[in-house]
Amino acid sequence: MMLRLLTLLLALGGLTMAPVPGQAEPLRIEIDQGVIEPLPFAVPDFVAETPAAAEVARNISRVIAADLAGTGLFREVPKEAFISTITSFDSPVQYADWKAVNAQALVTGAVSKDANGRLNIKFRLFDVFSEAALGDGLQFGGSEASWRRFAHKVADQVYSRITGEGGYFDSRVVFVAQTGPKNDRKKRLAIMDYDGANIQYLTDNSSIVLAPRFSPTGDRVLYTSYESGFPRIYQLDVANVGRRALDEQPGTMTFAPRFAPNGNTVVFSLSQGGNTDLYTLDLASGNRQRLTSAPSIETAPSYAPDGQRMVFESDRSGTQQLYIMSAGGGEPQRISFGKGRYGTPVWSPRGDLIAFTKQYQGRFHIGVMRTDGSEERLLTASFLDEGPTWSPNGRVIMFTRETAGAAGTSALYSVDISGRNLRKVGIEGAGSDPAWSPLLP
Amino acid sequence: MKTLTKCLLAVAALSVAACTNPDRFGPGGGAGTGAGGGGGYEAGSASDPRSPAYFQQTVGDRVLFAVDQSTINEGALATLNGQAQWLLDNTEYSAIIEGHADEQGTGAYNLALGARRANAVQEFLVSRGVSPARLRTVSYGKERPLEICSDESCYAKNRRAVTVVTAGLSS
Numbered sequence: 001m002m003l004r005l006l007t008l009l010l011a012l013g014g015l016t017m018a019p020v021p022g023q024a025e026p027l028r029i030e031i032d033q034g035v036i037e038p039l040p041f042a043v044p045d046f047v048a049e050t051p052a053a054a055e056v057a058r059n060i061s062r063v064i065a066a067d068l069a070g071t072g073l074f075r076e077v078p079k080e081a082f083i084s085t086i087t088s089f090d091s092p093v094q095y096a097d098w099k100a101v102n103a104q105a106l107v108t109g110a111v112s113k114d115a116n117g118r119l120n121i122k123f124r125l126f127d128v129f130s131e132a133a134l135g136d137g138l139q140f141g142g143s144e145a146s147w148r149r150f151a152h153k154v155a156d157q158v159y160s161r162i163t164g165e166g167g168y169f170d171s172r173v174v175f176v177a178q179t180g181p182k183n184d185r186k187k188r189l190a191i192m193d194y195d196g197a198n199i200q201y202l203t204d205n206s207s208i209v210l211a212p213r214f215s216p217t218g219d220r221v222l223y224t225s226y227e228s229g230f231p232r233i234y235q236l237d238v239a240n241v242g243r244r245a246l247d248e249q250p251g252t253m254t255f256a257p258r259f260a261p262n263g264n265t266v267v268f269s270l271s272q273g274g275n276t277d278l279y280t281l282d283l284a285s286g287n288r289q290r291l292t293s294a295p296s297i298e299t300a301p302s303y304a305p306d307g308q309r310m311v312f313e314s315d316r317s318g319t320q321q322l323y324i325m326s327a328g329g330g331e332p333q334r335i336s337f338g339k340g341r342y343g344t345p346v347w348s349p350r351g352d353l354i355a356f357t358k359q360y361q362g363r364f365h366i367g368v369m370r371t372d373g374s375e376e377r378l379l380t381a382s383f384l385d386e387g388p389t390w391s392p393n394g395r396v397i398m399f400t401r402e403t404a405g406a407a408g409t410s411a412l413y414s415v416d417i418s419g420r421n422l423r424k425v426g427i428e429g430a431g432s433d434p435a436w437s438p439l440l441p
Numbered sequence: 442m443k444t445l446t447k448c449l450l451a452v453a454a455l456s457v458a459a460c461t462n463p464d465r466f467g468p469g470g471g472a473g474t475g476a477g478g479g480g481g482y483e484a485g486s487a488s489d490p491r492s493p494a495y496f497q498q499t500v501g502d503r504v505l506f507a508v509d510q511s512t513i514n515e516g517a518l519a520t521l522n523g524q525a526q527w528l529l530d531n532t533e534y535s536a537i538i539e540g541h542a543d544e545q546g547t548g549a550y551n552l553a554l555g556a557r558r559a560n561a562v563q564e565f566l567v568s569r570g571v572s573p574a575r576l577r578t579v580s581y582g583k584e585r586p587l588e589i590c591s592d593e594s595c596y597a598k599n600r601r602a603v604t605v606v607t608a609g610l611s612s
Contacts, residue, residue, distance in 0.1 A: 182589040208584050211548060230579050231552060253556060253580060256549040269549060271580065274511070274560025276553035297553040313550065320550055343547035357547050383591070386547050402544075404591035433548070 027105060027127035027134055029073050029163045036420075038075035039162065041068060042103035044086045045079075046123070049112035056119065056144060057111035060151040063195075064107060067155035067169045070195070071396075072421030074162075077103045089122055098128040105134070107158055117144050123154045125161055135161045148197055149440070156439070166393040169194060172437040173389075173398065174212040174221050175412060177201065178430040182408055189223060191238065194391075194436070196412075196426040202241055211387070211433045212236075213258045218437040222246075222257040222266060233257040233268050235283070246281055247288070256299045260327070261307040267291070269299040278312060278329075291329035302346045303327065304371075311335070311345040311354050311371075322356060324371065335373030344387050347371075348394040349438075353417070355388035355397050366399050368417055379419040387432070392439040398425065400432040491531055493606045500527050503603040504562065508596075509546070511557035513565055521562065524604050525569035534606045535575040538562045541603070543596035544583045555580030562602040 029039055043065045048054040068074040084097035089110035098106050109123035120141040125134045138157060140150065149170055156167025177190040177199070186205035189212050192198055202221070203209055210231070212223040221236045228245070233254045236243040246266065247254045257268040266281045278291040278298045292298040296316035303310045304327075311324050314332070320341040323332035336342040340360030347354055351371075358365040358378065364385045369376040384402040391397070395417060401424075402410040410432040412425040425431075482488035487498050496502060501524070504517035513521065528536065540559030542551035559578035567573050588595035 183586055185584075208581075210552075210584075251577070253552070255552050269553065271553060271556040274557045274564075274578075276556060297550060297557075299549040299553050300547070313547075315550075320547075343550050359545070359547075362545075384544065406589040406591075408589070408591060 027162055036073060038073060039104055040075050040077050040102050041105040042077045042098060043107045044082060046109035046111050047086060047089050049110050053111040053113040056147050060111060060147055063148055063151035064155045067152060068158060077101050093126055095128055095131045104128055105162060119144050119147060121150045125158050148193060165395060168391040168393045170440045171392050173434050174214060175431045176209055176433040178410060178432060202236060213435045214437045215259045216261050216263045222259060224255040231255045258302055260303050261305055267301040267310060300344045304347045305349055305351045311347055313343045313345060337373060338376055346388055346390060348390050349392060350394035357386045366397060379415050389434050389436045391436055398434045398436055496527050496606050500524055503601045505597060506558055506600040511561045513561055521565050525566050525571055528571045534608055536604050536606045538578045539603045540580040541585060541599055541601050542583045543599040544586060545596060548582060551582035552580050555582050558602045
């Protein structure tokens, strides 16, 4: 079967890829099914079409394999088992050799590097047992510094073609990097690839910073900082790290900011006279609007993807519970009715679920429920799990796990919404308050 | 003896935090049981009744709260009456009241809870005649625990509101 190789253009360092036409494939993982036997795949080292590309070709293959295996949905067939070697991108695939090692999916690719150090990457995905390519081959390129992104793009394509879901590997996470003991903790904002690579610090550690959140396009971050001596919400531009305070009313504290899907409205909590309510701020006009007026605590708001409603936590019933109301305010509907306290709700990017933190009998859990509060499922349990954030495809949740005691430290973890595949995100040092970006453009 | 050692350790740990922490985080110290020296004293020292150190150590700069509560309990009344009287006697000082929570709670909620606690103390001091213009509040939520073990003996000390006095009017 002849493959069409789509050549794509790179505009100003940004990466563009053409959509892959959907087709009914026999090679398929249905993520929603119960227990999944991970699908075996092989990623032979990508062929270096120029000698200078040998190392990066190998590295790209490793990152693709790590992305896929890290989902828990796939299992890598070790290289030592391979019978075939791929020496040329265009030579026919020896399906029998890959069947013999039980690789159901095969990812092949090639990398070349031109005189200016630009990489060109091509890849194909094969369904070994059907002896057919799965989707079109793809080709793209860009600066060598972005090689990890190219690997994540390929892995997203493979994941997406096999699961039918959108990918999430080519994304970033903003979080709070921490050093020092519990009673003298230094915090600074940091941003990293979803897998913990390429950490970059956005603030110094001179002030407490809390709970960063990405804008819908990932270009800006909202967070809370004590740099004035009082908690206030700030907006930071990721590209140039410029920041500005958003709301500076004396005698108030502001925190828990989050963008509306329009990227212009910010919802946040404001405390005044001991009472905490929800407000919105229009970034363009600076107009502030009060959404709730209750003597209870209203905080941790998160918009539905359509921007029409929001979920938040309130102790108006006497304990912390979850409520949904119209984006403009109005009467909230309580949605959490289980035993315990519920906080930090986050609406999923698919719109179907709310992730939350639950405290019950001295333990903390990350859980999900439908937007009407039904079908609650707890995904984790520990001394202190807190603050879920959704992967761009709504399939994985990242959160903070803190350990107990004087030597307690916090780390970032991820878990599938099925409750499977709990793993620690590999970063140097301690971290908390993760917020996942949308899929990068 | 054991208690004293523990207290000294806590003070030592806290003073390190206060020295290296650029946030507006008040100096700590033992809770209101320091020795008020009779007779002569060095001005500004803890035995000078007009000094912030005296306020902190002898009057008592902090009160504690029950789990998830912000009501002033009876045990705190003496300390807060003392704070109010000291502020009425030393009008050149203003105060920032810090509200804190223990680690058993989610971040944003604990910030709001700390705000309630700080406000409860502020309202009490105002009710005793301290001008609200001299008082400000800030919440640290669970960001600045004093004690770092993960059981109730530490949590009880972390659920606090601390009145930090500084010379000059609050802005």
